Structures are given as structure tokens and as C-alpha cells.
Amino acid sequence: MKKKERRSKTVVVSVTPTELAALKEKFAGTNHRIFAEFVRALLQQEPIVKKVRNQSLDDLHNELISIKNELETARRSFTAAVEHLQTHLPGPAGQEILEFLLAEEFSLTQNMTAIKTLLIQLYEICLQK
Template sequence: MKNSVRENHDKRTCWCNIRLTEKEHEALFGKLKDTTYNKLSDYLRSIIFNKPVNVKVRNQSLDEFMNELIGLRQELNYLGNNFNQVVKKLNSIPPSREYLTWLGVSEDLQRQLLSKIGIIQVRIDQFSDKWLQS
């Protein structure tokens, strides 16, 4: 019986309505989007009762890192696909002049792939150094 009384006491049954202009409404929801709250009522209760409001923070270096990784991944996929095609071609033909041509192409693609892997390693090292300093 005590639990049901306590539940009724904690249940929100009162309403508080306000009118806003369109501009105010947009500003309010703009601020809500910058927080960790999913519901406007939770956000407003925090503000009204002077509770801390958790604001989302964008990490600029992480955004840059993600953009860099996306570009490098695309380049690696391109080089990896080309390298796989060359290796398949090499495996399908007997040693000949064509074989030697494809072998040269294979070696060139392998160098490009290793170069990109080196660039990725350098960028990862740079970002990790940057994060460790802060």
C-alpha cells in the first residue's frame, strides 16, 4: 500500500503550458538538440529546477580524423581491388611475356599499397600524439 501512495506522489499530473513564437520554438528545439536529453519536458525541468544540463560536445580533431580515415579507406579499397585483379590475372596465365607484364603491374600496385599503409600509420601516430597531449 505504501508503494502505491509513493508512486502516486511521484507521478507528474500537473501541466504547465506556455505559448511561444515560431522563432522561440525553433530556438528552444535547437538548444534541445545540443543536449543529451531526448524529451523536451526533461530538458525544461532541468533548466527550471537549476539542475545541470548535459551538452553534447563535438570533438573537432575526431571529426578531422574520421574524414581522413574515410578518404584513406576509399583509396585502400581502390588499390586493394586493383591488386586482387592483378593477382587473379597472374594466377590464370602461364609464364610468358604477358605474365612478366602483369608481374610488373603487380609490383607497382604492391608499392602503392605499402606506401598508403605507411601514410595511414603516420597519420594514426600524429592523431594519437595530438590526443595524448590534451
């Protein structure tokens, strides 16, 4: 295994604020995580690998995760409510509330289907861009 050589020498380069801003902008578009590594690669004329990302798909992904989390929370709450009713409210009162919740479940299922359709449409729009 090759031992890493310690970087003990410093090179100082003066740049204008505009030049620094341009360097940082180029740095933001690369796979380098550390600005000093990016500058070293430039000085050694190494090829700079640019990030290639689809911002539309990233945005869609974040929205899908948010929607998934909200739906999961709703499912957990609904399941807990039904279990609570089944154990604590036997009889006609419990049956009425259970029927109400089953109707709400049907409504929720319809809304989830509409959401899925909308998500498919959003996905298709993002693919076209």
C-alpha cells in the first residue's frame, strides 16, 4: 500500500473576488468535495469531472419522499384508530364508528389513486425535459 505523502508546502495565489467567485462556481459543478483538491487538480491539469444531475428528477424525488412519508403517517394513524376501536368499543357504538372509518378508508384509497395518477403524470413531464 502506497503511503500518503504529507502536504507540508504552501502555494499562495492572489485572485480577484470575481476570479474567486468563478472558481467556486466551477468547483460547485464538479465531483470534488474539497476546494483545495479542486484547485490542485487544476494546477496539475488533471481532468475535472463535472456533476451531471437532472434537477427536475431530484425535485420530483424529494416530493415523492415527502408524499410517501405523509401517506405512511396517515396509514399508521388509521390502523391505530381501527385497532383501538376494535378493542375498546365493542357493540353498536363501536360498529358505527368502525363503519365510518371504513368509509374514510375508501375515500383515502380513492385519493391515493388520484395521487398516484398525478405522480405518474409528473414523472412523464420530467422525462420529457
